Amino acid sequence: MRLWLKFARSAQLAYISHLDTHRAYYRLFRRANLPLAFSQGFNPHPILSLASPMPLGYRSEADYVDLCLAEPLAMSHLLERLQRVTLQTEFSFLGARMVKADRKPLAAEVAWTDYEVQVLGQGSLAQAVQAFTGAEEVHFLKKSKSSTKLVNAKPLVRDVRVEDNRLRAVLSSSEPVFFRPDEFLALLGGLSGEEYQADYVVRKELYLRAESLMAPLD
Amino acid sequence: MIPKEIERLLPQVTKPARYIGGEINAVRKDRGADQVRVALAFPDTYEVGMSHLGLKILYKVINDLPYAAAERVFAPWVDMAAKMNAAKVKLYALESFSPIDEFDLVGFTLQYELSYTNILLMLDLSGIPLLAKDRGEQHPLIIAGGPTAYNVEPLADVLDAVVLGEGEEVVVEIIQAVQKGKADGSTRKEMLERLTGVKGVYVPSLYEPLYHEDATWRGLKRKLPHLPEIVEKRVVAELSPNYIPTAPVLPYTEIIHDRVLLEIFRGCARGCRFCQAGMTYRPVREFSTHTLVLAAQAAIRNTGYEEVSLSSLSTMDHSGIETLVRELVDKLSCEGVNISLPSLRVDSFSVQLAAEVARVRKSGITLAPEAGSQRLRDVINKQVTAEGLLASLQGAKRLGFKSVKLYFMLGLPTETKHDLDEMLGLIARAAAILPVAVSVSSFVPKPHTPFQWEPQAAMQVLEERQQYLRERLRRDRRVKFVYHDASTSFLEAVFSRGDRRLGKVLIAAYRLGCKFDAWGEHFRYDLWMEAFAEVGLDPTWYANRERHPAEQFPWEHLSPGVTREFLLAEKEKAGLAMLTLDCAAGTCVDCGVCPALAVGTVTERGRGQ
Numbered sequence: 001m002r003l004w005l006k007f008a009r010s011a012q013l014a015y016i017s018h019l020d021t022h023r024a025y026y027r028l029f030r031r032a033n034l035p036l037a038f039s040q041g042f043n044p045h046p047i048l049s050l051a052s053p054m055p056l057g058y059r060s061e062a063d064y065v066d067l068c069l070a071e072p073l074a075m076s077h078l079l080e081r082l083q084r085v086t087l088q089t090e091f092s093f094l095g096a097r098m099v100k101a102d103r104k105p106l107a108a109e110v111a112w113t114d115y116e117v118q119v120l121g122q123g124s125l126a127q128a129v130q131a132f133t134g135a136e137e138v139h140f141l142k143k144s145k146s147s148t149k150l151v152n153a154k155p156l157v158r159d160v161r162v163e164d165n166r167l168r169a170v171l172s173s174s175e176p177v178f179f180r181p182d183e184f185l186a187l188l189g190g191l192s193g194e195e196y197q198a199d200y201v202v203r204k205e206l207y208l209r210a211e212s213l214m215a216p217l218d
Numbered sequence: 219m220i221p222k223e224i225e226r227l228l229p230q231v232t233k234p235a236r237y238i239g240g241e242i243n244a245v246r247k248d249r250g251a252d253q254v255r256v257a258l259a260f261p262d263t264y265e266v267g268m269s270h271l272g273l274k275i276l277y278k279v280i281n282d283l284p285y286a287a288a289e290r291v292f293a294p295w296v297d298m299a300a301k302m303n304a305a306k307v308k309l310y311a312l313e314s315f316s317p318i319d320e321f322d323l324v325g326f327t328l329q330y331e332l333s334y335t336n337i338l339l340m341l342d343l344s345g346i347p348l349l350a351k352d353r354g355e356q357h358p359l360i361i362a363g364g365p366t367a368y369n370v371e372p373l374a375d376v377l378d379a380v381v382l383g384e385g386e387e388v389v390v391e392i393i394q395a396v397q398k399g400k401a402d403g404s405t406r407k408e409m410l411e412r413l414t415g416v417k418g419v420y421v422p423s424l425y426e427p428l429y430h431e432d433a434t435w436r437g438l439k440r441k442l443p444h445l446p447e448i449v450e451k452r453v454v455a456e457l458s459p460n461y462i463p464t465a466p467v468l469p470y471t472e473i474i475h476d477r478v479l480l481e482i483f484r485g486c487a488r489g490c491r492f493c494q495a496g497m498t499y500r501p502v503r504e505f506s507t508h509t510l511v512l513a514a515q516a517a518i519r520n521t522g523y524e525e526v527s528l529s530s531l532s533t534m535d536h537s538g539i540e541t542l543v544r545e546l547v548d549k550l551s552c553e554g555v556n557i558s559l560p561s562l563r564v565d566s567f568s569v570q571l572a573a574e575v576a577r578v579r580k581s582g583i584t585l586a587p588e589a590g591s592q593r594l595r596d597v598i599n600k601q602v603t604a605e606g607l608l609a610s611l612q613g614a615k616r617l618g619f620k621s622v623k624l625y626f627m628l629g630l631p632t633e634t635k636h637d638l639d640e641m642l643g644l645i646a647r648a649a650a651i652l653p654v655a656v657s658v659s660s661f662v663p664k665p666h667t668p669f670q671w672e673p674q675a676a677m678q679v680l681e682e683r684q685q686y687l688r689e690r691l692r693r694d695r696r697v698k699f700v701y702h703d704a705s706t707s708f709l710e711a712v713f714s715r716g717d718r719r720l721g722k723v724l725i726a727a728y729r730l731g732c733k734f735d736a737w738g739e740h741f742r743y744d745l746w747m748e749a750f751a752e753v754g755l756d757p758t759w760y761a762n763r764e765r766h767p768a769e770q771f772p773w774e775h776l777s778p779g780v781t782r783e784f785l786l787a788e789k790e791k792a793g794l795a796m797l798t799l800d801c802a803a804g805t806c807v808d809c810g811v812c813p814a815l816a817v818g819t820v821t822e823r824g825r826g827q
């Protein structure tokens with residue numbers, strides 16, 4: 001039985017690494033006594049993956065886990081158990097969906113990420129966003145381990161807006177360009193000639209590779 | 219929520235998950251007006267402190283009290299400590315993020331001497347004066363307990379009070395005394411005097427040390443008439459299942475022992491003469507198999523861990539070990555839980571049992587013969603023979619183990635080159651059976667052991683002997699050889715039998731920058747020697763001096779219940795290479811603990827009879 005599960009983590013857990021998060025969910029499922037499926041082989045490990053890794057320090061209100069169970073479990077039991085083990089913890093269980101066993105891993109289907117960025121200081125953020133939306137093309141230098149290349153940011157951004165110094169933007173998080181919110185913020189700074197600093201970043205939602213923005217549990 | 223000023227530091231330090239709290243099973247209590255707030259402080263990293271069973275037990279015992287709340291605090295790693303200092307962020311507890319100096323009590327675990335500078339570091343980061351005499355009414359009481367409390371004199375100027383022995387009951391009495399004191403509006407001084415009425419509590423500032431002209435210890439002068447002359451340890455007569463921490467705090471970052479630690483009994487009466495724990499934790503008291511199986515199941519349910527490690531001084535000595543292990547495997551293996559046996563006795567039975575539970579056998583087993591020759595093993599009362607060891611290895615090989623780790627100690631009393639040659643011979647015979655990893659530590663004479671009178675071998679001698687072994691083992695491909703730095707063992711030897719004057723050295727060393735001394739990369743022998751020179755004390759006088767049988771010691775007012783007569787008799791038997799049997803097998807050997815503290819050995823087998 002294959003499942004996609006959605007959780008939120010409190011802001012307190014922004015500084016646990018991807019590996020730590022993975023282990024935390026694994027233990028959560030063990031505490032919930034789910035019949036986890038394990039890989040075959042000499043060193044079996046649970047068939048469990050997180051949808052999208054995040055830089056240390058980002059908060060997440062949308063952690064998705066792609067999980068296989070060894071035997072079917074009634075959805076009502078699943079919901080009840082996950083709610084129980086997240087009670088009085090820094091995790092909240094937000095929902096579950098059954099998916100076909102042969103579907104691609106969730107991580108491979110994620111195309112967009114919705115971020116909220118609390119920006120420090122007052123200023124011209126709204127104008128910068130306006131300038132960005134109005135422009136035909138906005139190029140920035142995308143640095144990776146091996147190269148630096150000029151990339152047009154326009155197709156990498158959907159739905160950008162500012163609400164009291166809080167930037168809300170849906171950014172590309174799939175190949176060929178994974179656009180990080182700090183890169184977007186630097187780009188906006190370039191447009192207004194100011195330097196913006198993020199107080200914190202929250203991942204609000206993930207969207208799948210689809211024409212319209214569709215969350216994994218939709 | 220993590221306060222902003224703390225959160226800002228997190229991106230700048232390694233392993234920030236050490237500093238965020240919010241773990242599963244962490245207990246966050248609402249604050250009541252008359253609640254006694256206790257910060258359980260472990261003077262090492264999060265990963266080390268979170269692996270410590272004593273801390274888990276006290277956390278549970280205190281948080282089970284409706285009128286008290288325990289929180290945790292660990293030594294921030296050097297990068298975080300520096301950032302906190304620079305940003306003027308005070309050391310805080312992980313449950314509430316309250317600064318440590320707002321607590322009523324701060325309770326340090328005294329696990330090893332080399333963590334003492336970290337106690338100073340943590341006080342300093344909390345804005346609490348390092349010396350007890352400089353603290354005021356607004357400061358918490360600084361209390362400590364743990365294995366090295368049995369000679370706490372080097373910390374006497376730092377600690378307000380010290381607890382001897384097992385904490386489960388005494389911690390409740392201390393909290394009640396503090397609660398009463400708070401209600402009465404007692405001063406700090408009154409509070410400490412009240413604490414002297416709690417059995418097992420030592421308040422060093424109420425005693426003045428006296429020395430002979432040759433600088434040896436003469437004793438303590440009591441400043442108040444009603445103070446106990448000798449503070450006896452606390453011991454829990456019968457271990458209650460309520461003390462087993464079945465819902466330990468579950469860390470996010472990986473800790474040293476990231477598994478369920480199941481204490482299956484307390485104490486060990488094998489009587490190895492170098493071992494302090496073997497003397498101070500007596501008598502042996504076992505949990506029943508029934509209790510342990512239930513506790514293990516609960517702990518697995520509450521943590522999601524995949525491993526239960528049976529942790530006690532000599533795990534295989536539980537009188538019902540075989541049934542216990544079989545039942546644990548029976549009840550837990552279907553949930554994918556592994557049972558591990560960290561300390562193995564050198565015998566075929568142990569190896570057999572270890573093989574049954576080991577999921578992956580290629581990992582290997584660990585055995586500790588401690589000394590190379592039969593004579594020297596008799597001197598230390600380690601009842602192991604070469605034949606027994608080799609037979610165990612043969613068994614291990616047959617059962618599929620791929621390697622063995624052997625632990626030895628260098629510099630044991632009466633050790634000669636001849637003993638080293640025998641050690642080499644034993645290693646060669648072992649290596650003919652299985653590949654061997656040899657790990658050699660240096661003997662540190664400990665207070666309250668039969669070897670408390672013995673000198674530690676000079677550092678140079680220890681180093682020569684390490685090299686002697688290394689050169690002879692180097693060419694043997696089947697043998698891996700590691701040894702511990704002799705200078706850390708030397709410092710440990712100084713502090714483990716130190717007196718109150720060493721407190722000045724400790725402070726001086728901390729001021730010079732010493733911290734995390736147990737971490738090789740931070741241990742600064744040069745700075746320590748500078749500190750000794752500054753204070754004008756000779757460390758070799760403490761470490762390398764042979765004591766006269768009649769000499770009084772600065773730890774004899776702190777009693778684990780084992781008598782000086784027993785220790786002296788054991789010292790003499792050691793000289794004659796005579797053995798003393800384990801009393802848990804049935805015959806009391808008169809160490810003194812049971813009559814002195816009105817307790818007795820409790821074993822599963824005994825219960826069954």
Ligand code: SF4
Binds near residue numbers: 811818
């Ligand atoms: S008094 Fe006797 S029975 Fe009790 S611990 Fe000592 S030797 Fe063992």
